[in-house]
Amino acid sequence: MFDDLADLYQQVILDHSKSPRNFHRLDPADRTAEGTNPLCGDNITVFLRMDGARIKELSFQGSGCAISKASASIMTESLQGRTLTEVKGLFDQVHDMVTTGKSPASDMGKLAVFAGVHRFPARVKCAILPWHAVLAALEGQVNPVTTE
Amino acid sequence: MSTGNSTAEPLPPVRDLSALRADFPILNQAVNGHPLVYLDNAATSQKPVAVIEAMDRYYRCDNANVHRGIHELSNRATATMENSRARAARFLNAARSSEVVFTRGTTESINLVAATWGADNLRPGDQILLTEMEHHSNLVPWQLVARRTGAELVFLPVTGDEGLLDLARLDALLTPRVRLFALTHVSNTLGTVNPVAELCERARKVGAVSLVDAAQSAGHLPLDVQAIGCDFLACSGHKLCGPTGIGLLYGRQEQLEAMPPWQGGGEMISSVDFHESRWNVVPHKFEAGTPNIAGSVGLHAAFDYLDAIGRQRIFQHDQELAGYAYERLTTLSGTRVFGPRTGRSGVVSFLLDDVHAHDLVTAADQFGVALRGGHHCNQPLMRKLGVPSTARASFYFYNTRAEVDRLIEVLREIRRFFGG
Numbered sequence: 088m089f090d091d092l093a094d095l096y097q098q099v100i101l102d103h104s105k106s107p108r109n110f111h112r113l114d115p116a117d118r119t120a121e122g123t124n125p126l127c128g129d130n131i132t133v134f135l136r137m138d139g140a141r142i143k144e145l146s147f148q149g150s151g152c153a154i155s156k157a158s159a160s161i162m163t164e165s166l167q168g169r170t171l172t173e174v175k176g177l178f179d180q181v182h183d184m185v186t187t188g189k190s191p192a193s194d195m196g197k198l199a200v201f202a203g204v205h206r207f208p209a210r211v212k213c214a215i216l217p218w219h220a221v222l223a224a225l226e227g228q229v230n231p232v233t234t235e
Numbered sequence: 236m237s238t239g240n241s242t243a244e245p246l247p248p249v250r251d252l253s254a255l256r257a258d259f260p261i262l263n264q265a266v267n268g269h270p271l272v273y274l275d276n277a278a279t280s281q282k283p284v285a286v287i288e289a290m291d292r293y294y295r296c297d298n299a300n301v302h303r304g305i306h307e308l309s310n311r312a313t314a315t316m317e318n319s320r321a322r323a324a325r326f327l328n329a330a331r332s333s334e335v336v337f338t339r340g341t342t343e344s345i346n347l348v349a350a351t352w353g354a355d356n357l358r359p360g361d362q363i364l365l366t367e368m369e370h371h372s373n374l375v376p377w378q379l380v381a382r383r384t385g386a387e388l389v390f391l392p393v394t395g396d397e398g399l400l401d402l403a404r405l406d407a408l409l410t411p412r413v414r415l416f417a418l419t420h421v422s423n424t425l426g427t428v429n430p431v432a433e434l435c436e437r438a439r440k441v442g443a444v445s446l447v448d449a450a451q452s453a454g455h456l457p458l459d460v461q462a463i464g465c466d467f468l469a470c471s472g473h474k475l476c477g478p479t480g481i482g483l484l485y486g487r488q489e490q491l492e493a494m495p496p497w498q499g500g501g502e503m504i505s506s507v508d509f510h511e512s513r514w515n516v517v518p519h520k521f522e523a524g525t526p527n528i529a530g531s532v533g534l535h536a537a538f539d540y541l542d543a544i545g546r547q548r549i550f551q552h553d554q555e556l557a558g559y560a561y562e563r564l565t566t567l568s569g570t571r572v573f574g575p576r577t578g579r580s581g582v583v584s585f586l587l588d589d590v591h592a593h594d595l596v597t598a599a600d601q602f603g604v605a606l607r608g609g610h611h612c613n614q615p616l617m618r619k620l621g622v623p624s625t626a627r628a629s630f631y632f633y634n635t636r637a638e639v640d641r642l643i644e645v646l647r648e649i650r651r652f653f654g655g
Contacts, residue, residue: 089652092601092652095597096594105654152594213593
């Protein structure tokens with residue numbers, strides 16, 4: 088009965104949504120950006136500390152559904168030490184995976200748990216929201232980004 | 236011969252509401268392997284066969300462009316459209332057909348008034364009184380016109396989770412500076428039914444014009460614009476068993492006549508010169524371009540369908556189901572239910588433990604239960620309630636107590652799944 092649901096909400100996702108990692112404000116932060124999903128009212132702010140071109144520390148705050156929260160939490164774990172180019176590369180793979188369900192070319196680690204999202208088109212935005220925010224922060228955008 | 240529904244006989248009285256489910260083929264299907272339980276009626280209602288067939292018949296037999304035409308089909312189409320207008324006037328108990336303007340829906344109706352009446356009548360320092368429970372469609376058009384005219388928005392507050400208007404504040408807010416009081420009849424989030432007749436009268440006493448957003452009420456309870464005493468009333472066809480893309484603006488004759496036209500084009504003029512034009516009479520002045528003729532046919536059939544059931548009966552049924560859902564939801568541990576305990580319409584917003592509304596709605600869909608989750612186009616109200624979003628079940632006459640039971644059963648499963 089729960090098969091499809093369990094495919095979307097894998098244990099790792101439920102765990103990260105209930106106990107999100109790096110769920111705090113970084114003060115001071117070198118970069119910060121806010122992402123909102125007007126459809127569901129999700130709102131996530133990411134905070135970055137940089138070491139040159141690389142992300143040294145990454146955290147987030149905000150409110151959202153289990154998918155967006157878990158996506159932000161797992162994303163913060165996955166992006167430590169990465170550059171903008173590397174983050175963009177990962178974003179493309181995650182985006183591909185959650186929209187088409189295509190298996191990623193490289194090993195994506197924990198990020199692979201979001202593969203089930205592609206069967207729930209309304210929820211793609213939730214998974215992608217924190218990624219938009221982190222890219223905006225890295226690219227130095229001032230205005231909040233939205234998924235609409 | 237015309238096969239339009241303009242000559243339709245009154246339908247026989249309906250004895251058993253659950254028998255009406257057979258009129259809605261869409262309800263008879265499985266979604267994600269479970270029988271569909273459609274509880275998203277505040278977003279849009281389903282359409283009975285009578286409406287679908289009326290539109291189908293119109294396109295098969297009577298379709299042509301309205302007015303201006305001289306040939307038989309055009310005459311039929313014109314008569315059909317104007318019959319629908321007369322039927323709409325009866326549905327709202329408007330004094331005259333000319334007080335009914337066809338629009339795309341509630342949103343367009345309100346925008347029409349904001350763009351014409353608002354632009355002509357609002358001056359810097361004037362106030363537009365709204366309530367804190369307005370749908371974005373009865374908020375944003377006023378923000379736009381306020382920005383253009385220098386008028387200012389003021390809000391009648393909503394109190395607590397019960398979600399009633401704070402009428403004790405009305406005297407202080409409804410001053411002679413208020414030129415327009417625009418408010419919803421039934422809240423799409425809280426289910427609150429506002430005392431619109433009383434409020435429109437209070438507006439009239441200070442010389443303010445009143446507009447009622449009847450999107451959530453028109454298909455659900457008896458509506459009488461003369462008894463309400465409003466200057467304007469807006470509603471949508473698709474929420475009352477009619478098709479999408481058509482709705483109504485009711486406006487008192489003298490208001491409509493004093494207003495400038497809205498969009499320019501064919502049909503809204505009486506004569507056109509290269510440099511200026513003269514406007515057509517009300518309501519045609521507000522209906523530029525080819526109207527949604529087939530939509531008006533579907534709307535006509537929807538009015539006939541609803542009135543055969545009786546809107547008082549529909550309201551009673553909505554209230555019974557909402558009351559039952561409210562009672563069962565509040566006894567389910569970990570739920571927070573919004574809106575008034577009694578006297579509500581068939582809309583129930585709730586939260587379940589700390590399961591986010593979107594997760595809840597996705598999960599319910601896996602069990603075939605169609606809900607809505609989000610801010611319901613009520614972002615300021617959500618902020619006031621201190622929640623980012625809610626889940627919402629909304630009922631209509633074809634919903635049953637068994638469907639409420641199924642909703643509760645599914646919510647228990649969902650709570651179990653998310654480990655609540």
